[in-house]
Structure formats: structure tokens, C-alpha cells
Amino acid sequence: MSYPEMSIIRDIRVLTEKFIPNRILHRTGQLEAIRDDIKPLLEGSVPRHVFIHGNPGTGKTCMARYVAGELESYSSDIVQSYTNCWENPSRFRILYNIAKDVSSAPIIHRKGTPTDEILEMIKRSLEGKHCVVILDEVDKIEDDRVLYDLITLQNVCMLMIANSSTALYNVDSRIRSRLASSDNIEFRPYSSSEIIDILSDRSEWGLIPGVITGQQIEMIAASVSGDCRAAIDIMRVVSEEAERSEHEKITDDMIERSLPRIEMFKKELSMGALNPHQKLIMEIVTGAGGTIDSGELFRKLSELSASKGMESIVDRTFRNYTNKLVKYSFLNSSGDGRWRTFALPKKQF
Ligand SMILES: Nc1ncnc2c1ncn2[C@@H]1O[C@H](COP(=O)(O)OP(=O)(O)O)[C@@H](O)[C@H]1O
Ligand SMILES: [Mg+2]
Numbered sequence: 001m002s003y004p005e006m007s008i009i010r011d012i013r014v015l016t017e018k019f020i021p022n023r024i025l026h027r028t029g030q031l032e033a034i035r036d037d038i039k040p041l042l043e044g045s046v047p048r049h050v051f052i053h054g055n056p057g058t059g060k061t062c063m064a065r066y067v068a069g070e071l072e073s074y075s076s077d078i079v080q081s082y083t084n085c086w087e088n089p090s091r092f093r094i095l096y097n098i099a100k101d102v103s104s105a106p107i108i109h110r111k112g113t114p115t116d117e118i119l120e121m122i123k124r125s126l127e128g129k130h131c132v133v134i135l136d137e138v139d140k141i142e143d144d145r146v147l148y149d150l151i152t153l154q155n156v157c158m159l160m161i162a163n164s165s166t167a168l169y170n171v172d173s174r175i176r177s178r179l180a181s182s183d184n185i186e187f188r189p190y191s192s193s194e195i196i197d198i199l200s201d202r203s204e205w206g207l208i209p210g211v212i213t214g215q216q217i218e219m220i221a222a223s224v225s226g227d228c229r230a231a232i233d234i235m236r237v238v239s240e241e242a243e244r245s246e247h248e249k250i251t252d253d254m255i256e257r258s259l260p261r262i263e264m265f266k267k268e269l270s271m272g273a274l275n276p277h278q279k280l281i282m283e284i285v286t287g288a289g290g291t292i293d294s295g296e297l298f299r300k301l302s303e304l305s306a307s308k309g310m311e312s313i314v315d316r317t318f319r320n321y322t323n324k325l326v327k328y329s330f331l332n333s334s335g336d337g338r339w340r341t342f343a344l345p346k347k348q349f
Helices: 028-041 060-074 091-102 115-125 145-151 173-178 192-206 214-223 228-244 252-258 261-273 276-287 294-307 315-327
Strands: 050-054 078-084 130-136 156-162 183-187 291-293 332-334 341-343
Touching: 028 050, 028 060, 028 130, 028 156, 028 183, 050 060, 060 078, 060 130, 060 156, 078 091, 091 115, 091 130, 091 145, 145 156, 145 173, 192 214, 192 228, 192 332, 214 228, 214 252, 228 252, 276 291, 276 294, 276 315, 276 341, 291 294, 294 315, 294 341, 315 332, 315 341
Parallel strands: 050 156, 050 183, 078 130, 130 156
Antiparallel strands: 291 341, 332 341
């Protein structure tokens, strides 16, 4: 559906959270890994469950729904189910939700239907089929037996999503041990340039050409600390404002007014908020011409901090400090693990 009478917005749905884009940018490694984990389902063997974790707005839900949708369209034997465990925390609600998604006949919800009966319904509906079950906000489940229920279904692959990497630490040890072979995939915050790409792609579908400039997209991307939801939200809010106030274009002023508060704090805090090691990290990256790989940065930091008589820091602290610098947009990062590189953002505030 398009809106020919609109002068700013072409399709508002593209700028809403539920929209699943037709391509996922900058998550190729993760996308391939999840595809590989699920693939055995297609071949009738046992898939690997997947645990996806990362900060809000890092594309976890979007990725899970995208992959599940992709698979569902691949074969009529594959079905998918999505449950947000925050909205449906009990074992009954989760299984009931899955039963609704996977059964072809309507589920009759009698009061007092035993949960085990719902589980049997799911089993029957899935005979001869395979199913991808997304459990979003999985740390909000009230009763971890539901994970056990689903593990016992051989033809189900679970995509479990949470913000924290430790979300499943407290589940019953028998369940944890069965989930030990799950693939554990981290979604790091996006760099500003990755957010720019995603916003540009979205604006092409969602907005009339030319109503937002590249520089305005950069302004939004620089302010959201790698949170793609916040970035798209801002773009939607300013588009709606421009549309409502009958502007022909989005103005810088509209964007400035809708930028998150954190950006203002950050401007004030600026370098004053950094600890000595983080300041040293910033100096090293600047000295290296603005880009440096993680290994070299760590080596130089160790050398320099030793020569300045500062405490030496371990790898984990290093990651913690650099993650904070990325989170607050002092640095951009790309790549993972050993291949991670850090760079100064294009525009320093
Ligand atoms: N790699 C990506 N490519 C395209 N759109 C993305 C990507 N990552 C996130 N988004 C979009 O950003 C918004 C937030 O993503 P979401 O998956 O809901 O984040 P999370 O579940 O990690 O909080 C959604 O509108 C989603 O479509
Ligand atoms: Mg989510």
C-alpha cells in the first residue's frame, strides 16, 4: 500500500517495529550461523538450538523472525511459532501460543485445559513436520519446564532470545545441560556506520526520495549508541512530524529535538567521564590514525600503561572498557573477536 497523497512518508509500516525487512544488513556471520544450526531440520536430523543475546535494538528479534520466515517459505513441512515470553510467561501460555501457531485446526481453549494436553496437541500437529520456535525475552519465563517440554520434541528447533548472556544460568541444571550444545550468538551494538546503512535502506522503502539527507541520517545514527530500534523510531517520529506540519522535507531542527537525552549527557560528560585506561585507549586510536585492530590496541595499551606506571588490565577488563566506549559512541567497532577493529566516529561531537 502506498500513500500517493503524502509528501514525506511512502509506507509507514516500514518504519514500525514489527516490520521484517526483506534484507538484514551487517549480520551476515550471525545469519549464516543460525541457518547452519537449523539446517539439520530440513534433512530430518537434529538441529542445534540457538541462544541469541545482546543489547536492545541489536536486531535479535528481527533476525529470528527473518530466518524462521525464510525457512517456512522454503518447505510446507516447516512451520514457525513466535512467543514473547514477557507477554506470555507461564508454561501454559507459551505452549498454548505455540499450539495456536502450529495447528491447522482452531484450538479450543477450555478453562482448565491441562497443560500436558496442550503439549500433546503440539506433538500431534507437528507429526511429519518441523518447527522453528522463537522464544523472545526468554529470561521472563516463569517455569523453565517449558524449555524441557520443547527440548523433548525432536522436530523442534528453538531460537531463544534475551538481552543478557547469563539469561539461562538459573534454569534447572538438567535443562541447562541439555542446552549446553546450543549455539550461543552475541549481537553486539551496531556501529554508527552500520546504523547509517540500515536507516538509509529503510528510508528508501519508507520515505519519499529526497525528504531526508544523508547528513541527517548520520545525525540520528551518531546519537543512538548502536540501538537500531531507537534510530528507526527517531526516523519515524520526525517523518510523521514533517508530514503533519506539511513540510516538504525533514528539517535538522526536528531531528535535534527528537534525539535521545543520553546524547546531551554525553556531550557534557565528554572525556571527563572516561577512566585513565579509557582515555589512553582514545589516545592510542587517535595516534594510530583513527583505526586500529583489537589485538594491537590491547598490546599498545599494555605497553603504555606499564610505562606510565598504571595498573595492567586483563583481557576481560579491556573488552569491558572498549565495549563502553563503543556503547557511548566514543568509538565505532566492526568485526568480532580477534577480527574486531576500533575506529573514531567520523564526526566527533
Ligand atoms: N541488521 C538489520 N538490518 C535491518 N534492520 C534491522 C537490523 N537490525 C535491526 N533492525 C531493525 O531495528 C529494529 C530493532 O530491531 P529488533 O530486532 O527489534 O532488536 P532487538 O530484538 O535486539 O531489541 C527493528 O525495526 C529491526 O527491523
Ligand atoms: Mg527484541
